[in-house]
Amino acid sequence: MTSTTTDRPASPPGKAQRRHPDEIVIGLVSISDRASSGVYEDKGIPALQEWLGTALSSPWQVVTRLIQDDAATISATLTELVDDVNCDLVLTTGGTGPSRRDVTPEATLAVASKPMPGFGEQMRQISLNFVPTAILSRQVAVIRETADHAALIVNLPGQPKSIKETLEGLRDADGAVKVPGIFAAVPYCIDLIGGPYVETHAEVVKAFRPKNAVRAAQPDRG
Template sequence: MTTYTCAVLTTSDKGAKGEREDTSGPALRELLAAHGFKVAAHALVPDRIEDIRRVLKSWTDHDKIDLIITTGGTGLTPSDVTPEATRPLLDREIPGMAEAMRAASFAKTPHAVMSRGLAGTRGESLLINLPGSRRAALENIEVLLPALPHALAKIKGDPEDCQAHP
C-alpha cells in the first residue's frame, strides 16, 4: 500500500493573531495520520488570498505533497476567502467531493448549505477545503476518507480500471 503525504493549512485571522486556538488543524493531522497518511507540513495563515495561495503553491509545486487540506474560510463572512484563493490554482475541480461533504453535513445541520469548500487537483496534488470548526472539519473529511487513496492513485496516473467494490 502506498503511503501518501498530506499537509493541513488553517486559515484564520484570529488564529494568526493568537486570539483563537486552532483546534481543527491538529485534529485533522491526527485523523489523517491514523489513516496512514504521512503528515509532511502544517501552517496557519490569516484569511488573506495571497497568504493562502503562497502556501498552497509551495506545497503543490515545490514540496509535491499528495493531499492538502485547508480548514477555515469556507463560509459567508467577508473574510472567508479560502475557495477564492484555491479555485484559480486548480487544474481540475472535483465537484463530487464537495457535494458529498455538503450532503452529509446537511443531514446534521441546515447551515451546511452555506459551506463553499472546493476540491480539486493541481499537478499530482489533491486540494480539499474544509470548514473551520473542528467538528465540521472532521465530519467532512470522514466522508471522503474511504475514497482518498483511490483518488490519489488516479491523480498520479494509476492505469487500473475503476471498479465498484461491494
C-alpha cells in the first residue's frame, strides 16, 4: 500500500476531494503567535506530516493551517476544517500550557459535540515518563458532529519529539510496547464516527480494533 499526501497550506475553504473511498482527510493546525507572524519557522506541521508518512499505510491527504494563538481564530479554524473541508481527523499542536495565551483546549471544547477525555489522560501519562511537568499540559480531544459528518479533534504537544512520543507511545529495550500511544485508538474511533477505514504500519504504531471490526485484507490501493 502507498500513502498519499496533499499539502495545502493556503488552500481556500471548500470540501476536500477524496481520491479513494478510504482516503482519510486530516487537518493539521499549528497554533503559534510567533510562527504565524513569521518570527520563526513552524516545526509542528512538518513533524506531523513526517510522522503520518511513516505511520499510515492507507491513503491520506492533509490540509494545513498556521494560525495565531487566539481562541476565536482557533475555534473558527477547527469548525472550517470539519464542517467545510470535511476532515475526518484534526490534529492541533501548540497552545495547551497554563499561560494566559494558551487557549487551545478551551477553543477546542467550544466547538465540541462530545468530549473524549481518555486521549488527554493518555497523553499526560506518556509524557510523565519523561518530565514531571507533563501534569501542566492541558490537551483535550473531542468529537465534532454536523448533520452528515463527524470528526475527531485532538490537541497535541508543541515539540516534535513530544508529538512523536505521544502518537507512537513508548517501547522497551526489546521493542515491545510499554505505554500505548494515542494513535493506536484513532482508526477505530474514526470507524465509529462513520469515517474511512484507516490502516497503519504496525512497526510504528499498531491500530487496535476489536476482532469483529477488523476488515479482511484488501488489495494494494496503489
